[in-house]
Amino acid sequence: MKLKGKWALVTGGSRGIGRGVCLELAKEGCNIVVNFVSDPKKAKKTVSEVKEQGVDAYEYKADVSDRSQVNEMFKQITEKNKLDIVVGNAGVVKMQPFLEVTKQAWDFQMKINLEGSFNIGQEAAKYFVRRKKGGKVIFMTSFNQEVPNGSQGVYSITKSGIKMLAKSMALELAEHNINVNTIAAGAVATDINVEQRKMFPGLIERLSKIIPLHRWGTVEDMGKAAVYLASSDSDYVTGSTIFVEGGIMINNGMMINIVED
Template sequence: MRLKDKNAIITAASHGIGRAIALAFASEGANLVVTFNSDEAAARELVNQLQAKGARAHAEQLDGANVACAGALVERAERFLGSIDILVNNIGVTTRTPFMDVTADEYTYVLDVNLKFPFFLLQRVARHMASREIRGSVINVSSISAYKAISKMAHYQCSKAGLSMLTKSTAYELAPLGIRVNTLSPGLTATQGNRNQWEDHPALWKERGKDIPLGRTGLPTDHASAAVFLASEEASWLTGCDLVIDGGESTI
């Protein structure tokens, strides 16, 4: 129960890494507001599972391309939870387009969801924490794509590199307030989004796993326990850190 009576917002939690983190947080005693984009059924199922673990839980639909939704989300979370101790900025989109073909609209959409929205959601949550003298924890979910070049993802990688730098900037600035900010950077993980990209190429997906030193692609649960650690008092002297969980891929 390392997060007993802590209140958390987790964005994009209906599937994948966000869902695994939400379930792990609930198992550790946290109450949660989770967000979803379009799959309301999956969000309702998640809330039921969280409540079965003893958590107070609520799901909010969220348009990550609309930064105005950040303030509304925090206001609703304040009403439901009372206070916010933890933010997991997990929202993100991926498109695979050759650099020469990326349009201004596609670039703007990816940067808005992956960087602009997390920036202003963090700002809004930090104001809440500061006003109540909450020594909170923020986890930005980035990617090893922030460091390792991959074809057809220049716009996505720029957004994740910016998110990783946002962690360092805000960790430094918010430290006097007792607010910790860290990054969780997953490697290639079997999320729904990744499966949608690779579902017609299962042999290629398996081959990608062989290129990872530990011999497999990641699972959402591989990241959940790390998120619990970063959110807990066990990491009370840890801020500005980028915790890379990639089976060793970034060592290549």
């Protein structure tokens, strides 16, 4: 077991990719704090699934975009148990064509995705520096940290910002033995894209054709990358990104030769 006896906080761990991360970390012996903001039932369900792996777990409600709630969460958690790994996974998207982007949608995504990651990242770093035992910070970004999707410009800007947040943190925190990396996830069918899949029927099949590995990602795929970045296997990796996106970014259109329309 790669993470036996460690403790991880996973923001947005209650469902979707965050839940997958919690379960994969738990399979490696990691104890988990499952953060959520709106759905205690799903958080409790994830906690019991995590406990089935033979580790300890509990849920903690806090809005990552609210600094005082984040500070209180770190205070309460670290009074109870240590933390070795912090996964900043909570995120939202609001689809709007660029010409129709509202200030409200801009603020909503910036506040939760980018400022929320800063809040979590800085509190994690302060704690790890105080504790003097190093630590692992992982942010769930997206392949949109490199290339945008139509009608998801603001979301892509937040993910690109998180990539630079991770690099800046990695540079300044290396001397404290703190590794900071991102997982650039590809398409995974979760609640975040339910609306998109309703708007574009057949999206799963259409996208699967142009993804070189011909399928959407799973929450387990993302969780396994998180295990690597959380474990000592990645001790020499910092300021970096693991792309877990089925190769979607290397398809520059040339697959037209081998895939029927």
